[in-house]
Amino acid sequence: MTLQSALQAALFVAALLLLAVPLSRYIARVMDGNARVVRWCRWPECSLYRLAGVDANREMGWRQYAVAILAFNALGTLFLYALIRLQGWLPGNPQGLRAPSADTAFNTAISFVANTNWQDYAGEQTMSYLTQMLGFGVQNFLSAATGIAVVMALSRGFARRSAATIGNAWVDLTRATAYVLAPLAVVLAVGFVSQGTIQNFKPYQTVATLQTTRYDAPKMDAAGQPLNDAAGQPLTVATSLTEQTIAMGPVASQEAIKMLGTNGGGFFNANSAHPFENPTPLSNMLQMLAMLVIPAALCLVFGRVIADRRQGRAILAAMTLAFVVAVAGEIAAEQAGNPALAALHVDQSATPLQAGGNMEGKETRFGIAQSGLFSVATTAASCGAVNAMHDSLTPLGGLVPMLLMQLGEVIFGGVGSGLYGMLVFAILAVFVAGLMIGRTPEYLGKKIESFEMKMVALVVLITPLLVLVGTSLASLAAAGRAGVLNPGPHGFSEILYAFSSAANNNGSAFAGLTVSSSFYNILLGIAMWFGRFATIVPVLAIAGSLAAKKRIAAHAGTLPTHGPLFVVLLLGTVLLVGALTYVPALALGPVVEHLSAAFRSH
Template sequence: MTFTWTIVALVVVLGLCWRFLGSYMVAVYEGRTKWLGFVERPIYRLLGVDQKAEQSWKRYATSVIAFSAVALAITYAIFRIQGHLPFNPGKFGAVRPDTAWNTAVSFVTNTNWQSYSGETTMSYLSQMGALAVQNFLSASVGMAVAVALIRGFARKGSGTIGNFWVDFVRGTIYVLLPIAFVAAIVFITQGALQTLGGSAEVHNALNGVSQTLPRGPIASQEVIKQLGTNGGGFFNGNGAGPFENPTGLTNFLSCVLILCIPVALTYTFGKMVFSIRQGLAILAVMTVLFGGWLAMVTTAEHQGSPAMAAAGVVHQPLGNMEGKETRFGTPSSSLYNVTSTQTSTGSVDSAADSYTPMGGFGMITGMMLGEVSPGGVGTGLYSMLLFAVITVFIGGLMVGRTPEYLGKKIQAKEVKLAALGVLVMPITVLVLTAVAVSVSAGKAGPLNAGPHGFSEILYAYTSQTNNNGSGFGGLSANTPFYNITGTIGLLLGRFAIIVPVLALAGSLAAQRPVATSLGTFRTDRPMFVGLLTAVVLIVGALTFFPALALGPIVEHFSHGSFF
């Protein structure tokens, strides 16, 4: 399949997901889907939850944090005692404390940043009972928060925004589990591994060399890491290896799994606020940003490697193939990595560190936008809605009237909450990067000097604070310094945004809607789409351009041309 037809197929499949998966999720979160009620009801009894009782935003936020804290403690404990637990054919011992803590926080925050090699560090039980489980649970938490914010816009004079435990359970068993189950079967039929049989010993009779091939329950973890926009992987090589990503079909399906829920949630949003056009406006912004960044990275990688050209290899008909799988080539590799970094996924099928300066620029800036195009499951939608609130505030200033969004007045409280949610990430990234380049423990991490080494540090903190999880490579991140400072970014990038989002949901839900008038700024028109796109770009540029100028931009200009 040519790259053009790949894009066409992706658009068609995502269009179907937008309409039908989006509609299905409305039914799920409104409680109209009950075909797994025999599973759902016992969970509520076990949790001691009344599924008809709703929560204020404060109780909702408390439930999110309490659940995440318990999940963090259990995950950390499994890593520390895995040497004494079953399903450990590799006989791996306890994970080092700072690595265990960073990894536990990473998976609970839907980041899946891995500073270790999975196949030589984690037992099967850790992979299945900790990592894969958190892939489901952390994704469902993000979806629940997004739905709570949607209810804030949709409700009138309400003191509640839903019940976290009900939203969490329904998102897990009705959305994530069924799709992941079917997709795992497809991956297995294509050759992805799924076994508890331990490593395989291979002996080459021709040269007498023996090789140990690590195996494990890979397909089941692969699909939920993509579907939940988690990232990470069973192997250090991630989606570049045939055991995780065996064929072109699984490569394409990975992109579909990553994008389907974030895209479909825009339909869910439109349906729940009683205006599909509002959801289309949000989707249009996401599409414009995603298409622009895909074009940037694909063009950059198609031009070939500047380093190879400097070494005398002028003719590079396949583009920059350094660090890429020949099975996929530069276009599909660029699509996969852009999809991963434009969401909060972080899985890769090619080495980001080997991309051209502008290719790397595209991946890191995709995260710096806040991963809103379309962003992660739940996180992308609620982050974009924060930008939408700021946009209507700016629009109100331009016309000299109180701004409104979906019939709700956007006043000082709402603007402050939205601004806090938007600015937490860039402030955290820039502060942590500044610390890392100022102390010896931080400067010891990058394996490259100059702007490329700075890009490695900047990328690492951008990835962790955005709860993305991809790695630029070339950074020795499994050290106490990077594990501890990275954990700060992981926690702030998750919960310092979720709490303002839920507070905003509570504030909006309590309002009575105001009637529209001739002076109301329409938020379902192309003008709003353009203004919202501009706000996202301007905020990203103003906060990150100086840092980017020290890394990928100066590295790019040292090679001569724009692409």
Template sequence: MNTYNLFQLGLFIVVLIAVAIPLGHYMTAVLDGSSVVVRKIGQPVEHLLYRFAGVDPETEMSWKQYAFAVLLFNALGALAVYGFLRMQQWLPANPQGFGPMTPDAAFNTAVSFTTNTNWQDYTPESTVSYLTQMAALTVQNFLSAATAIAVAIALIRGFARHTAKTIGNFWVDLTRTTLFILLPISFVISLVLIGQGAIQNFTSYVEVPTLQVTTYQVPKTDAQGNPVKDAQGNPVMQDVKADKQTIAMGPLASQEAIKMLGTNGGGFFNANSAHPYENTTPLANFVQMVAMLSIGAALCIVFGRTVGDGRQGYAVLAAMTIAFAIGCWGEISFEQSGNPLFTSLHVDQKYSALQSGGNMEGKETRFGIADSGIFTVATTSASCGAVNNMHDSLTPMGGFVPILMMQLGEVIYGGVGSGLYGMLVFALLAVFIAGLMIGRTPEYIGKKIESYEMKMVSIAVLVMPMIVLVGASIGVVSPLGTAGIANPGAHGFSEILYAFTSAANNNGSAFAGLSVNTPFYNVLLAIAMWLGRFVPIVAVLAIAGSLAAKKRIATTEGTLPTHGPLFVVLLLGAVLLIGALTFVPALALGPVAEHLSMISGH
């Protein structure tokens, strides 16, 4: 890793933290209702929405009521998206006349956008109308992100309150998050992206002449589409001149902003953030990366301020930042090293002022290895899934890093909301392990952690590995699963493992060498996405309700400090311990085996 790459990584982390701290202060004020924006500016709109929906904002919910509201709201959201996808041929704002999605693809896509996964096994610019993009997919980008933030806030209240029976009101948390956090910030990011060249229009697709005319031959057919043959039975060929190209248009910038801010990741175009309309310049790329992780980092500040001890939030933020920096260092180093098999062919892969060096396959030259590597780690640390390079083209160990970042539970900053509540679950596990070491009942933020909390922690931590490993096993042994593999051997296994890891963690990125637009994968991955999203959410809300009902206990000499370097190391150890014990055997069969094969000359 050269000095320039280190500078880029350091600059990104500094800017991210500089954005996260004031954003965390603002979010805290919004969510507790003390913000001027909420009290003076947004209150009329907020109350109008509550009155229209029949919601009493003063009535709080128990954890079971909160969980029921979350599940019901998201089930209705999935149904609405499914309806748009199946009926878009009859709806307006469809200038290209796109027809309906197949039932299995629509089911997969509806679940995908509702769960904040945004897994896309279709080509958006040739499948989805403008209205569906805006009214179904973009709306779910806001609501799925707001749902996870609301759950995180409910868990934080569980730590902050004592002897309480309620953890807040889901409808209030959802409304304030959407109106006063996601919408205004997305609006600003949209303007920045438009200023950098992103498109925002409703025009039909544009057909333009190409700079170079290409002529190629295809078999000639008759009026019925049957091939025409000569007297000897050979197909008759005809020349075809390619001198035009269709350029897709649409309301892109507005979707791109919430795609990154809400860690959704679903692209307006199939090439996602590698497309020059979605990610126009290096500055736009930098803005997108900061947006991707800003709320996840800011929620650590919200946590510290809400529980009354800012050091607690900074300790969690420090653990996330250390893990993120190590992941970026590994990813950039592996990609900068390139492929040793090319060296034997006298290909110069060294970095210089004239070239990026290393493995540039599947990467945009305008971003290079450093920006591509940071983006790769950021998108798989968060539950974003947006890509500015082809993950299938990464070196074996370069592919190992994003898979591992997801398999650690996407708690390194993580998705908006889900990253923090996932990390706090690991924090409970860390203090439980520490308590076992010294023979003392574990405590965290003034609350005793007892058997009920640890049962819920076990569910929240273990459900994702179970879904990934069982799903990948079905994909490997089933003929319907192996039929989609384009690359046999270790890499093909990595593609299946990546797909189920991405789905169960609600990430949405893919190696892209696996053909998954089939009923088998559409249904199986949709189930993985739904369970991977909502089983942990129910467990987290159960923890929140239990903690809120507990009394706050006094700190004693035997209490483990959870705001210093020792706890940061313990927390990172708990995260790595679960990931290593659960997934190392599977990783050894995939990217590790492929890496050993590469360095041995095969």
């Protein structure tokens, strides 16, 4: 890792932590109703509750809260599915795009509701402006608000004593959307427009190219089938290309909430590598900050809610430390170059004429440092947006983002989901520490007993089960293997990455895997739904159980959970439980691919 790359990473981390502090103060005040903006908007907010038939003053037990969250997202899925299937008959479709297939609509509806934004289609060629805005844009807000609501409920579970309730789901969803996500998205969208991100409702533009491109195209019959000569060779016809169609659309507004909500779905197929989505190095930095700033701030919000800010800082320190190590590993792996090219004695060193390292699949306007930093940020943050193609990363460079997802998306993670995932690991860590010394484990003054540990086990085991079973089925089934572009270890890595991304609600992909089939659409859709909501329910159950407990005063046997020792214990638990589950699968994919390439180079 070069000095310049290290300075860029250090600047990014410093800016992230500085922004997280004031934002955490604002979010905490909004969610407890004490922010000025909440008081100013009291009348319209209360009017909205009355219109919806919601009693904002009545709090919910964890079961009611869970039912509200599940029902809200189930209805969102049905609405989005219907919108996608009907887009050919709806307005806001200047290109006259037809409705995608039923399995694509099924996969996409679940994807955006589950905060995954997995895409098996090219956005600019498939989805209308109305679908992008009313469907995807709305769910980008609501899925992020769901994560914030759940983590606030869990935080109240730690903070309250002998309580039967953990808050009101409808109030939490409303405030997270209206007072946190919407204002930040407006400001960020304006910032993107200032950098050149487009925002319009124009039809796609046809323009003359600067030069004529000539190529031989297959000759077709009247039915659209390629023609062959008497020897069976394909017939071609000389073709000249003098025009190009350039996609337009309301991109900046979609881009802002896609990043802030750790959603990641691109308006264009190339996602944040497209110059209309991510034009400049400054917009690239803004996108990375937007991905991580709310997850980082929520750690400090947690400390405020439980009235012990040291606890929030300890969680944030653990996440930041793991993030820095991942960035260093990722950039170092990419700057070292492709081992397969090294085997061919290709010079990959940096010179005045070449960037050096592995530049395959990367934009020259970002380079290896910002591409590597983005790859780590997007998989640490459960965002899934990409400014470089992950399928073109070196074997070890691809291992880093894959492992970040497999850890459970807890290194910052998604909006809300990263923190509640890390708190589950914190409960597991104190349980393990309690077993070591033979004492009943406790965390933040609450005893951790059998019910909490059963729920923790569910949260920790659900996503590995979905990833490994899904990868196994896809590897064994002919329909699964048919989508693999690169046979061998890299092909297995493509499948493993896809299910790691889907079950952990990330959405990025090794693009060499063709997933636009009914097999992958259905299987990955199931992984996304249960990866999101089968973990939310036990998290809310933990919140309800902890809220009902009395707080125990700290004593001589209490494990301090705010110092460096606990940070190390927490990261060790994440690595042991999260990483070791996947070691055999990783050994079959990126590890053996790297070793094979390294062996050939010698």
